[in-house]
Amino acid sequence: MELSKRLARVQPSATLSINAKAQQLRREGVRVVNFAVGEPDFDTPAHVKQAAVQALHFDRTRYTPVSGIPELKQAVCDWIRDFYGLNYSPSSVLVSCGGKHAIYNVLQAILNxxxxxxxxxxxxxxYPEMVALCDGVPVIVDCDFEKDYKLTPALxxxxxxxxxxxxxxxxxxxxTGCYYDRDELVELVAVLNKHPHVTxxxxxxxxxILFNNRKWVNVAMVDETxxxxxxxxxxxxxxxxxxxxxxxxxxxxxEIISAASTVQSQSTSNPCSIAQWAAIAALRGDQTCVARMAEEFENRCQYLVERLRQIPGVKCVEPQGAFYAFPDVSAFYGKKYDGIVVRNSVEMAEYLIDKANVAVVPGSAFGNDRCIRLSFALSWNELEEGLNRIDTALKALR
Ligand SMILES: Cc1ncc(COP(=O)(O)O)c(C=O)c1O
Structure with missing residues (x-):
């Protein structure tokens, strides 16, 4: 059957497919260490789950307004005000089925x-795949290891x-875990101010999830224009x-939010009603769970990066947040195992899953073939075991 030409430009998500391979091996009884995960390994806080149960008891199970319930939109505004110091009204908020869906709706709304x-x-x-799905043109700008993979004003x-x-x-x-501080954003905004047609x-x-006492900042916070x-x-x-x-x-x-809501109205309608009530409890409830999780990620990050840097040939930028490291393993490309040469990040990921039962995501999926991505949303035991295996596997390449 002939499929949409638009789809020919789009790749399926590489992170999801590596995860599926790791899960398949696990079902077969293999002890896989899965560094490919893209989600926190913590439970949803109890008060949030409780709010969902309550929403069920109150029969909050019908369609909601397309762009989200007013109570949640107000909670988002309050949360943004407290965390960003920026004031928005509920009409500036669209609630979607995850951040991914929110991005897609916005791209659909603004790209020609x-x-x-x-x-x-x-x-x-x-990002590039969604832009392509919206008939836009992704312009990929390669950022350097030496600049911590950050976009510079010149680029x-x-x-x-x-x-x-x-x-x-x-x-x-x-x-990469890279983080733009205020000074770096001021410089980027100076460029953007010369080009007012760019959003x-x-x-x-x-x-x-920020490390080393970093303070939260984004472009709108450094310059309200x-x-x-x-x-x-x-x-x-x-x-x-x-x-x-x-x-x-x-x-x-x-204007953009209203257009993105129209996209949502003709595709998914509102996100899950019960989850919306749970999200209110998350945004308005006790925030200590957030700090605890960030602290734990920071400790694991330090351990992971230290261990990676101890492997001769591995280079790694120190993440300043999130829960991923992106080590450059290209020094091992061209080396062999069992007579087979590892030539790129996909083959490195295949080598690691086949020979070490360690799942990682090839850097090519993120636009950098020299690297692999490791998540540290894993238990300490798994982290240690997985890093031992990676260490042994990389050293076995000749
Ligand atoms: C940078 C980035 N943006 C957006 C998303 C989408 O998040 P959500 O699960 O809320 O759709 C992810 C998820 O991995 C992400 O890493």
Whole structure:
């Protein structure tokens, strides 16, 4: 059967397929250490689960307004005010089925065929594919290891054309953990101020998982003139260990939010009613669970990076947030095992799963073939065991 031509430009999610392979091996009884996970290994807080149970008891089980219940939209505004120091009204908020869905709705709402979207690489796997699905043109900008994989003002300036509609910033980043501090954002905004036709999609979904006492900041916070052309993406997924509940938000100029709501109204309608009530409990409830989780990720991060850097040939930027490390393993490319040469990140991931039963995601999925992505949303035992296996496997390559 002939399928849509649009789909020919889109790859299936590599992270989901590696995870599936790891799960299959586990079902076969193999002890796999899965560094490919993209979600916190903590339980959703008890008070959030309780709110969902209560929502069921109160029969909050019908359609809700397409863009979310007013109580949740107000909770998002209050949460953003407290955390960002920015004031939004509920009409600036769209509640979607996860941050991913929120991004997709916004892209559908603002992109015309041929519009360019600047995506610094390494990037989150879905950005270029979603842009392509919306008939936009992903403009990938390679960022250097030496600059902690961050977009510099010069790289940004170089990438902007008359057709640029959007630039996507993701801090702290999946997959590198890189974080833009205030000074770096001020410099990027100085470039953006010369190009008022460019809007920023600020994917902030790891904002609450920050290390080394970093303070939260994004483009709109360093310069409020950016507010009319910044769309913030947030979600309860990573911050409150609620990946399966599928609640995320787009927050920004009313015109864009209203258009994105129209997209949602003709595709999914409202996100799950019960999950929306649970999200209110997450945003308004006790926040100590968030700090505890971030502290635990920071400790694991230190251990992981230290162990990786002890392996001769591995280079790794120190993550400043989120729960991923992105080591450069390209020094091992060209080396062999059982007569087979490992030539790139996909073959490295295959080698590690086949020979060491360790699942990682190839860096090529994130636009950098020199690296592999390791999540540290794993128990300490698994972290230690997995790193022992990686250490042995890499040293076995000749
Ligand atoms: C950078 C980034 N943005 C957005 C998302 C989507 O999150 P959600 O699960 O809320 O859809 C993810 C999930 O992995 C992510 O890493």
């Amino acid at each position: 065929p041929g519009d360019e979207v600047i995506i610094p690489a390494p990037y989150w796997v879905s 940004l300036e170089n990438a902007i054309t008359d057709k640029t509609r959007l630039v996507i910033l993701n801090s702290p980043s999946n997959p 920023v999609l600020s994917d902030d979904i790891y904002s609450h 950016m507010l009319p052309r910044t769309v913030i993406i947030q979600a309860v997924s990573k911050t409150y260990a609620m990946t399966g509940w599928r609640i995320g938000f787009a927050v920004g100029p009313e």
